[in-house]
Amino acid sequence: MEKVCENWPEKAFISGLVDAKYWTDFEANATAAAAQVYKVADYAAGEAKLKEVLKEYAPKEIIAVGGDENPALKGIYSRLSEDGTKVYTEKFDIAEHAPSADVGISTAEFGVGESGSLVVDNYSYEARVTSMLPFVNVVFVNANYMVENITSACQIIGKVFQKGYCGFVTGPSRTADIERVLSLGVHGPNKLIIIAVENEGGAK
Amino acid sequence: MARDLKKEIKSKLQDNIMQDALSRFADQYPGSRLKSYAGQDIEELRENLRCMKADAVEHIEELADKFEANVKARGGEVFRAKDGDEVKKFLIKICKENGVKRVVKSKSMASEEIHLNECFTENDIRVKETDLGEWMIAIAGQKPSHMVMPAIHLNRYQCAEMFEKELNEEVPGEDIPYMIQKARQTLRQEFLQADMGITGANFGIAENGAIGLVTNEGNARLVTTLPRIHVVLIGYEKLIPKTEDAAKILRLLPRNGTCQKMTSYMTMVDGPTPVMYKKDGKWVEENRKQYVILLDNGRLEAAHDPVMKQVYQCVRCASCLNVCPIWTLVGGHVYGHIYSGGIGAILTGLLNGIENFSQFSDLCIGCRTCTTVCPGKIPIPDLIDELRNRYVKKHGTPTMDKSFFDNVLNDRGLFHKLLLKAGSVGQAPFKSGKFIRHLPLFFAGMTKGRSLPTIAERSIRDRMPALEKKNPSNAKKKVAFFSGCNTDFVFADTGENVVKVLQSLGMEVVYPMAQSCCGKPILGVGDRETGKKAAMRNIEALESVKPDVIVTSCPTCAETLSETYEKLFADDPVWGPRAKAFCAKVREFSSFVAEEYKAQGKLLPAAGGEKVTFHDSCHMKRGLGIYEEPRALIDATPGVELVEMKNCDKCCGMAGSFGMKYSEVSIPMLEEKVQNIKNTGATTCVVACPSCMMQIGGGLDNQNTGIKVKHIADLLAEKL
Known part of the structure; x- marks a missing residue:
């Protein structure tokens, strides 16, 4: 999958700016922005949490990105299809099924404490449609990759952003255009579910 | 066509649906805004933004050249348009070259400014707004009444009528979630079938040619993802030097605009990005075509104007409207053009010509409330004054005003x-x-x-x-x-x-x-x-x-x-x-x-008694920065006790001669003030301004409240 930066922790992160201590702010602000936030110990626990939250939506079709870069995710995606759920991870398959898929699973590079935003590298078309077209978007992020504020986030992005598509995702799609009543899921996902993995090197 | 502004104002004041929506909003906005800034140093954030934008306008040509070079280096095409006509010609040309039949747009004020949609319709190209509010407004053939909340003047039943018109089916007005899902289904098809997506930009970054889009619905992400052509229509005022400078905008724009720490989506697009579509039944992937149109339309002249260049500090958050006592009464439509409120008067003057400015510049009463919230710290009333000066220099002073003033000036005795x-x-x-x-x-x-x-x-x-x-x-x-x-x-x-x-x-x-x-x-x-x-x-x-x-x-x-x-x-x-x-x-x-009381040891709290409340005059609080001193004087006056009223520093509606010229707007403002005074239970309203004294005194008398109005000098002299 094409990305703005192949390795954010190594090439983009600025020392001193990224710290797990900003998790508390991130969790509070992301929750306030109507995201569902779960912190899990490792990918095994992440897989269990994913299956648990997916039950509610009983998806028939899932599109998922990030498996090529992350073997743990790849394993999870392949196991998701064991019960007969269609899971598409190839880019043209994703394009084909994006309009009908019920759930999209994607990844984020890091989180922002001040606003509860996820910083996403969406250079590839498949990453964008996966996170935008289905009604539910589940995002995996490393729970230790947190920055204090939007200023730090833009400094980090500025270091590697030479071409492509990236930005912040803060909660699900929303509008207040009718009577200023908050409504979710107008064009993008109605649900944003964040699964933050504390120990990425843990279980596969 | 000459407009009857007073008549339009009157009809807006009688629009109960809009009045209800605006007054609730005006009530809630200031508190919600402050809540979103909790723990932040607002003044420091504002100053950082002001400095960055003020510096950007000083180097605007340099930034534009860099931005253009960087977009081109990444494979995008750049077109610099002098005005709306050039934009339209260029767009129709690329539509024809690329066989474009369907266009989706995501919030672009600049395209409204130049009435872009008309040229598509004339050329049989289907064009759809995708922001829910703008989509509904466009169905009704109306104009947005607010830069951030285009449909704030409507209630759910009026919105449902627009859905019915577009979808040809019954839509229950009480069911907002149903309407949202209907809009999702309908507009999803527009996104998927569109050949071209047009967006505006909240900022354009010179160092890498990227543009940034701040939205809540996610329509900008779909407009920049699904169609195979992306057109960016960006004004020069949106250019900033570096990616990290975007943070200076992003920490204020959502908080001031929608009272959010961050909107749902902040998207940055740098150059042409991959797109997939079916060619002869088979999926292909290639880089989409990207065209970036840099729009002048009066902006470059403003950039070189020693006073007006400050409009470059505007990030279009519309907070100046949200706190404007006139806008929150009459709404955006009476301003006549796409940009409403005080900043709208200025932008209209610069972008649509000073003749369009003159009529609704009256609607700024100079209360300066906007200057206390503007993220870019633009002295909006001062810029309006400056444009008025220029208008008068060109067209002369209205005869009535001049002859009246000459009388006052030349013989005060006779005038009396x-x-x-x-x-x-x-x-x-x-x-x-x-x-x-x-x-x-x-x-x-x-x-x-x-x-x-x-x-x-x-x-x-x-x-x-x-x-x-x-x-x-x-x-x-x-x-x-x-x-x-x-x-x-x-x-x-x-x-x-x-x-x-x-x-x-x-x-x-x-x-x-x-x-x-x-x-x-x-x-x-x-x-x-x-x-x-x-x-x-x-x-x-x-x-x-x-x-x-x-x-x-x-x-x-x-x-x-x-x-x-x-x-x-x-x-x-x-x-x-x-x-x-x-x-x-x-x-x-x-x-x-x-100051003299203090020097003489007399500025000490005295024993209280009768309740009095204090009204801050706009010019005194926000012009001169004086609001503690009169309160200290009241505290030092024996036999009275100060009780604060709600919105003590909100304009009473007099504002010089405004209250006489536009009494239909002035009176509702006065009524609100009188109500707030009554609610305190005070027997006297103390003021420090003769104009406010005339207005508030008149309102208290008209409603037979029995509450007196006193100048602070009257209160002090009584106890001498």
Whole structure:
């Protein structure tokens, strides 16, 4: 999958700016922005949490990105299809099924404490449609990759952003255009579910 | 086509649905905004943004060249458009070249500014707005009434009618979630089938050619993802040097715009990005075509204008509308163009021509509330004043204003007699206490909802010779008293109390008879030359008595005398230094008295009693920054106790001559003020401004509240 930066922790992160201590702010602000936030110990626990939250939506079709870069995710995606759920991870398959898929699973590079935003590298078309077209978007992020504020986030992005598509995702799609009543899921996902993995090197 | 602005205003004031929505919003916005900034240093964030944007406009050509070069280096095409016609020609050309039949748009104010949609319709190209509010508005053939909340003037049932019109099916108005899902399904098809997506940009980054889009619905992400062509329409004012500078905008724009720490989506697109589509039944992936149109349309001229370049500090958050006492009453449509409110008047003047500006520039009352929230710290009322000056220079002063002012200026004695005579026609039979309840015939509009004060039989200038005889010997300071028109002709009793309070502090008070109007009314309509004449006359008159201090009990006069006079003569080698020395001596009454009280050990809390409340005048609080001193004086006055009212610093609706010219807007503002005063249970409303005193006093009398209005000088003199 094409990305703005192949390795954010190594090439983009600025020392001193990224710290797990900003998790508390991130969790509070992301929750306030109507995201569902779960912190899990490792990918095994992440897989269990994913299956648990997916039950509610009983998806028939899932599109998922990030498996090529992350073997743990790849394993999870392949196991998701064991019960007969269609899971598409190839880019043209994703394009084909994006309009009908019920759930999209994607990844984020890091989180922002001040606003509860996820910083996403969406250079590839498949990453964008996966996170935008289905009604539910589940995002995996490393729970230790947190920055204090939007200023730090833009400094980090500025270091590697030479071409492509990236930005912040803060909660699900929303509008207040009718009577200023908050409504979710107008064009993008109605649900944003964040699964933050504390120990990425843990279980596969 | 000439518009009847007063008629339009009237119909908006009678639109109960809009009135309800706007008043609820105006009530909730300030608190929600502050909540989103919890833990942040707002002033530091504002200053950072102001500095970054002010610096960007200084280097605008350089930034534009860099931005263009970087977009091109990444494979995008850049077109610099002088105006809307050039944009339209270019777009139609690329539509034809690329066989474009369907276009989706995501919020682009610039495209509204140049009426872009019309050119697509004329060329049989289907174009759809994708922001829910704009989509509904476009169905109804209306214009957005707010930059961030385009449909705020509508309720759910009106919205449902628009859905029905577009979808040809029944849509229940009470079910908002249903409408949202209908919009999702309908617009999803538009996104998937579109050949071209057009977006605006919240910023454009020179160092890498990226653009940033801030949305909540996610429509901008779909517009920049699904179609195979992306067109960016971006104004020069959106250019910033670096990616990290975007943070300076992003930490304020969502908080000020929608009271969110961050919107759902902040998307940055740098150059052409991959897109997939089916070619002959098979999926292919390639880079989409990207065209970036840099729109001038008056922006570059503004960039090189020493005053107007400050509009580049605008990030289109619309917070200036959200706090504007006029906008929150009349809504956005009466402003007539796409950009409404104070900033809208300025942008319209710069982008659509000064002729379009003149009509609704009236709707800025100079209360300066917007300057307290603007993320880019734009002095919006000052820019409006400057545009008025330019308009008058080009078209001359309205005759009515000029002849009226010449009378005030040239013979104050005669003017007073005229006022008395005019007043007495209707005055005698309708007078109640010190107020005129009704005026006959064409004056009737002025007394609707508000009683007008009677003209003092003896003006302050007539009373001064006797008052000056009571000056203390061995005076501490020599004070020249500048009364201003209201205190001279209407509130002469207050003028007398000003003199008494000053004398009680050991001051010698003199009243130079040659003083005239401060000039604010004529400066306010943009006639700087006549204003200068008033300034010179006053400087000469007051200099002649060689005062230590010049005191005025009118904050508007104080602001004009102490700040505007210096600016008026900034380039004048003779009058410049003279005005500067003069300005340095001018003091607003309550702040001067508080200072003297403190020096004399009298500024101490006294035993309370009767409840009084204090109303902050716009010019005093936000113009002069004085609001603690009058409160300290009230605290130091025995027998009274200060209780604060809700929105104590919200404009009472008088605002110079505005309250007379637009009484239909002024009266609802006054009614709100009177209600807030009543709610405190106070028996007196204390003010420090004669204009507010006239307005609030008139409102309290008209509603028979029994609550008195007093100038702070009146309150202090009573207890001497």
